[in-house]
Amino acid sequence: MNDKGWVLPYLKENKRLLLFVVLLGFLTVFAASSLMYTSGYLISKSATRPENLLMVYIPIVGVRTFGIGRAVSRYIERLVGHGVVLRILSKMRLKVYQLVEPQVLHPRSKLKTGDVLGILADDVERLQDIYLKTVFPSLVSLFIYLLAVIALGFFSWPFALLMAIYAGVLVFLFPFVSLLVMKAKVQQIKQGRHVLYGRLTDAVMGVSDWQYSGRQMEFIEEYERQEHQLLLLEQKRNRFVRWRNSMAQVVIAIMVVSMLAWTANQSSIGAIDYTLIAAFVLVLFPLTEAFLPLSDAVSEIPSYQDSIDRLSGLELGGKQAADKQGENLIVPNGEPSVLELQHVSFQYDEYRRVLDDVSFSITQGEKVALLGPSGAGKSTILKLIEGVVPPTNGSITLNGVATHEMSASISQWVAVLNQHPHLFDTTILNNIRLGRPDATDEEVYEAAKQVKIHDLIESLPNGYETQVHEMGSRFSGGERQRIALARILLQDVPIVILDEPTIGLDPLTEKELLTTMFDVLKGKSVLWITHHLAFIHKADRVLFLDQGNIVLQGEHEHLLKTNERYQRLYVLDRPFDLTT
The missing domain is CATH 1.20.1560.10 (ABC transporter type 1, transmembrane domain)
Known part of the structure; x- marks a missing residue:
């Protein structure tokens, strides 16, 4: 044998x-x-x-x-x-x-x-x-x-x-x-x-x-x-x-x-x-x-x-x-974070190129919306930033270090709130504390208050000791997202990626959740991956990815005034009045 x-x-x-x-x-x-x-x-x-x-x-x-x-x-x-x-x-x-x-x-x-x-x-x-x-x-x-x-x-x-x-x-x-x-x-x-x-x-x-x-x-x-x-x-x-x-x-x-x-x-x-x-x-x-x-x-x-x-x-x-991964263990030291993609291309095989010469950067505190239809390459960009795979060509760096060489330290720089965050079959307190295991109960409570879920938790018979059940089935989609957002706040990283976090939510819940997200993430760099234009005016800059290329980029108001395609998409897609 x-x-x-x-x-x-x-x-x-x-x-x-x-x-x-x-x-x-x-x-x-x-x-x-x-x-x-x-x-x-x-x-x-x-x-x-x-x-x-x-x-x-x-x-x-x-x-x-x-x-x-x-x-x-x-x-x-x-x-x-x-x-x-x-x-x-x-x-x-x-x-x-x-x-x-x-x-x-x-x-x-x-x-x-x-x-x-x-x-x-x-x-x-x-x-x-x-x-x-x-x-x-x-x-x-x-x-x-x-x-x-x-x-x-x-x-x-x-x-x-x-x-x-x-x-x-x-x-x-x-x-x-x-x-x-x-x-x-x-x-x-x-x-x-x-x-x-x-x-x-x-x-x-x-x-x-x-x-x-x-x-x-x-x-x-x-x-x-x-x-x-x-x-x-x-x-x-x-x-x-x-x-x-x-x-x-x-x-x-x-x-x-x-x-x-x-x-x-x-x-x-x-x-x-x-x-x-x-x-x-x-x-x-x-x-x-x-x-x-x-x-x-x-x-x-x-x-x-x-x-x-x-x-x-x-x-x-x-x-x-x-x-595919290196062993450069670098930790945030208080200096501003800069995420930069330079001439990035990626393909899964020789016949299918997903990204082609994509370049953009996100500076500390900047909020960038990455739009695009399904299959445009948005999720691939997320994997590249997380360092799961290296780009085929070009580079993705975080303060000058390639993300795929940062090994486990990438979690100290980047947090992700995705479409369906996983809640473990344990207490609410433990699920939030996952963001920082050494956090005190008071720090957990404060994070929950910031994302406006504290009162709901306190109204439960067992409060923060309430079991969330498998896959968080005890809570609605919006409530699960708020618990996951509280977890990210405890993690306290300089860069947060929002990977279509409001998909499947009703317009009112989506509006309330996005308002909370942008309020609590002030000062952090945010890459908001979405194909939905609701609340897009909250982003400092908009990138539109189509067939692996960035075909549009600029501020929301400027694109709305100067680009006919963007105007048409915005009018068709927004589900409610965003003038306030």
Whole structure:
């Protein structure tokens, strides 16, 4: 199995603890074997009715000791083993998040919500089984296998080799056969589950459209059909597992009969005492119990490899996205901010140019409206300013530094209020405080007052401790925008981008919200991306983007007087009287 950096580095980093877990696993099997061996001897010895209890006192103490030792070593093994694995998983999840984060906004990203769900819910969790169900049991079983053969060899090497062959069927042959038979099925089941993750998330996100279209039953039937196909594969796998386990029990039975015959023969010739016959036979059961999980562990290797391949693909995409970004960490120092685009061009591929030689700048405190029809390139400009991708040609700089080279520090310069700001399923206080986690309650209250949402929050039964529910469903569109705006005020960055924040709102709510936005953002540089001309007179300058080019620019009043196209758009688009 090719781990591609997702297994071995963590094994090396935690090798001492992992070896300690393996040692504890060995002690558990050793204690269980010693318990059965001592119990067998004690039962046989007691059956001879010894003259004095002291003659079986040591075996009695041994049974108690090994019984307690088995339980204690098993508990410590599980405690330490799961603790190590959980620490490894926490680092894996952090690594996955760091790989996903730069890709989610990347315009060329192929990641889907279902892919991310599958990676987090299945792939990362699957890798914990490598340690708990494969690495630990395999090492313990191999060690016990070698030790048991050597120990039996002290009595009879020919018989030890015979038992080694029997046990080798459980330790080597069955796992190998399981891997060959189960490889294709395990991969199909794993990939099928990922397909279902994708279909399920897509359906959940579009559930209302499925309902309105009247085709919800069509989706359910198709989903159940795919689930049924997976069920058939799992049933085939389970049938093989049942057959394999039955054969394993046959092998164990052969080992028991062979051990019974050998010990009886050895007892008859005086090589061992007859009280050891039961001891030798009973010790087989905990030993073979340690061997049986190996077949399941090895048969899951294809699923581990599939998870590793998927995570490696995520890592490759993350590196490609990271290669586009630099590590210039600069923070605002109070100097005026200047955002400048110089001869910027951008294209997603060689056939589709989205922006062509776009140039403009925004100085500190200036408010610029960027107009344009859908598909004109407005959202692409937003991604370029955020540093998600570099321009194909030209440059986008913030105080002289290219935005795509500013790495995580871009969030200290630029904040974005988009069409549908996400509110997390927690309290209103926490949602606003997301803008600055160290903000005091009073600072949160002040930000809410500025955006005129404080009174509404206070009128709720739990005030700022009110849960907003998933996606902020408790509040209307305008209220969600005000909460998100309060978050931006707490963030306190010099540049704010308004990405069509009033889309879908009624004219009155739009007017009130835009009035609030421009009032609270005084002194900040604002780039207002919109295709709607309501309140456009509040902007210091207007840019009109069409087919990747800036075809109009200037002050609102000047364009209204001198440009016929702008006049026509303004008259057609404004939804209410903006003379006040």
